[in-house]
Amino acid sequence: MQSQPTLPKQGLLSQLNDLPDVMSAEQSQQLLEETLRVYEDHIDRFLPLYVRVLGEEMLEWRAEGAFLYSPSGQRWMDCLGAGGVFGLGFRHPKVVDAVKKQLDRVGLSARLFVNPVTAALAQKLVSLAPAGLDQVWFANSGTESLEAALKLARLATGRPGIVGTQYGYHGMSIATLSISGLEAWRKGTEPAVGGSSVIPFNDIGSVKKAVTADTAALILEPVQWASGCEVATTEYLKAVREHCDKVGAFLIFDEVQCGLGRAGTLWGHTPSGVVPDILCVGKILSGGVMPLAAVLYNDKVRHGERDRPQFNNSSYGGNPMSCAAGLAALNVMTDDGVLDRAIDLGARLGVALDEFVKKYPKAIKAHRGAGLMRCLEMKQPSMGSVIQDYARKRGVIIASMMHMPQFVRVSPPFTATDEEFAFFLNAVEESLAEIARMSLMDLMRYNNDFGKHAQQVMMKLAQDRAAEA
Numbered sequence: 053m054q055s056q057p058t059l060p061k062q063g064l065l066s067q068l069n070d071l072p073d074v075m076s077a078e079q080s081q082q083l084l085e086e087t088l089r090v091y092e093d094h095i096d097r098f099l100p101l102y103v104r105v106l107g108e109e110m111l112e113w114r115a116e117g118a119f120l121y122s123p124s125g126q127r128w129m130d131c132l133g134a135g136g137v138f139g140l141g142f143r144h145p146k147v148v149d150a151v152k153k154q155l156d157r158v159g160l161s162a163r164l165f166v167n168p169v170t171a172a173l174a175q176k177l178v179s180l181a182p183a184g185l186d187q188v189w190f191a192n193s194g195t196e197s198l199e200a201a202l203k204l205a206r207l208a209t210g211r212p213g214i215v216g217t218q219y220g221y222h223g224m225s226i227a228t229l230s231i232s233g234l235e236a237w238r239k240g241t242e243p244a245v246g247g248s249s250v251i252p253f254n255d256i257g258s259v260k261k262a263v264t265a266d267t268a269a270l271i272l273e274p275v276q277w278a279s280g281c282e283v284a285t286t287e288y289l290k291a292v293r294e295h296c297d298k299v300g301a302f303l304i305f306d307e308v309q310c311g312l313g314r315a316g317t318l319w320g321h322t323p324s325g326v327v328p329d330i331l332c333v334g335k336i337l338s339g340g341v342m343p344l345a346a347v348l349y350n351d352k353v354r355h356g357e358r359d360r361p362q363f364n365n366s367s368y369g370g371n372p373m374s375c376a377a378g379l380a381a382l383n384v385m386t387d388d389g390v391l392d393r394a395i396d397l398g399a400r401l402g403v404a405l406d407e408f409v410k411k412y413p414k415a416i417k418a419h420r421g422a423g424l425m426r427c428l429e430m431k432q433p434s435m436g437s438v439i440q441d442y443a444r445k446r447g448v449i450i451a452s453m454m455h456m457p458q459f460v461r462v463s464p465p466f467t468a469t470d471e472e473f474a475f476f477l478n479a480v481e482e483s484l485a486e487i488a489r490m491s492l493m494d495l496m497r498y499n500n501d502f503g504k505h506a507q508q509v510m511m512k513l514a515q516d517r518a519a520e521a
Contacts (some may be wrong), residue, residue, distance in 0.1 A: 065090065071123075081397045084109060088100040104509050109124060117141045120449070128448065129468075129472060129476055132463060135463075136314050139340070140381060140385075140390065140465065143330050143370065144380075146380050147381055151341055160373070165235065169379060174190075177333075177337075178348070181331065185328075185348040185351045186351070187353070192343045192369055194222075196347040198223050198308075201271070201349075202214055202268075205268040205302045207355075208356025209301070209356060212247035213266045215270045216271045217233055219253060220272060220306070226245060226317075226498060231248050236455055240306050247266075256292065260295055263295060264488075267299065269302040269330070270301055270303055270304065274320030275421060276325045277285060277309050281422075281461070286325075289321060290325075291325075292326070303326075303329050307319055309335055310338060313336065314423060315398075317395070329349060330350075332348075334346070336381065339384075342373055342377035344377060394424055404427060405428070408480070409479060414477040415439075415488040418429060434457070434496070435495065436459065437457060439459060439480075439483045440452045446478075
């Protein structure tokens with residue numbers, strides 16, 4: 053067996069480029085400790101505490117295909133994927149190769165000349181978009197694309213009103229929080245952007261009351277993430293389209309998460325046949341390699357903002373490297389059969405989850421969503437964190453929702469092999485079976501023990517820091 057390289061005891065963070073892909077458990081633990089310390093001191097207190105409480109090596113060091121790897125070689129199949137970013141898995145070779153080739157030509161843009169790779173991505177994206185959505189603005193993130201969409205709607209209509217839906221999720225900026233449907237996210241950031249309001253989802257009566265002649269746009273997700281993956285009904289979307297046309301308001305679909313195959317069709321709204329005026333897309337568009345999102349809109353919107361040809365600006369939006377990644381990702385989706393694979397796996401996931409609901413009624417109540425964008429609804433809220441824990445110990449990453457802990461998000465990659473997909477399903481089923489055998493007292497004890505352990509970890513951490521001071 054090949055021996056592990058000898059590394060100095062201190063300062064691994066200062067020599068990351070010199071560290072090997074695989075290290076000993078001791079070396080990996082040293083790197084983890086250094087990383088946790090910097091997170092605690094300068095980045096985020098919650099995440100490192102979570103890792104310390106679990107007491108496991110959870111260091112994101114390498115990634116390939118469907119799996120994340122720690123420095124010591126421990127691996128997890130990522131079926132959460134930063135809200136659905138990794139439809140193509142990690143570091144898809146065609147996407148990585150496209151970015152490397154582009155970097156050898158032009159990295160970031162000078163912002164004065166035109167760039168062919170940006171044009172090529174726009175052309176490809178428009179070819180996949182619903183008819184009429186032939187104008188494109190590139191962003192760095194989903195939040196930025198939503199901000200641009202809201203700005204477009206106000207410019208094109210001259211109206212202030214923006215209406216969102218309960219449990220909608222559109223980002224974490226002040227404007228997107230103003231039309232997002234979770235009060236916990238908005239708390240402390242008020243006042244909301246003027247003219248904004250939030251109404252119930254899948255309720256056309258509320259739309260007719262809230263969307264008026266003063267409304268610039270109604271924004272919604274065809275498949276919501278934060279609601280436990282509730283799907284908009286076809287009847288609702290058709291009625292929404294009709295009412296928006298009646299009062300002259302634009303309809304914005306946020307498909308940053310549910311678009312590009314994630315919900316089992318090319319677009320989340322595809323089954324309804326309803327076409328929005330503005331469509332926001334991201335996550336999978338990045339190819340899982342470079343930050344990228346986009347806004348697509350129709351000529352009616354473009355005509356409305358004709359007096360502001362540069363309605364928005366971004367130093368990095370639409371940069372050549374990100375566009376190279378996006379173009380490669382879309383080509384892989386369409387030319388390599390990955391979209392068809394996503395649709396097939398999404399259907400298989402639905403069948404498997406139907407079976408789990410029948411086999412383990414003591415653990416799982418139902419499931420919601422579409423395609424490879426699903427949420428398990430556990431029988432008890434306390435079971436959400438338990439199945440997340442059990443699945444992780446079996447090498448699969450899924451996550452319960454903090455605001456709705458009974459719902460557990462599962463979003464496997466489109467590129468999973470049959471063996472990997474079976475590995476994922478087996479981990480979920482074994483976890484459900486284990487939970488189904490637990491009594492209510494067992495669940496209470498499990499969560500109480502976790503809470504007590506968390507307190508002990510926090511106390512020890514505080515004592516260690518005090519001693520150092």
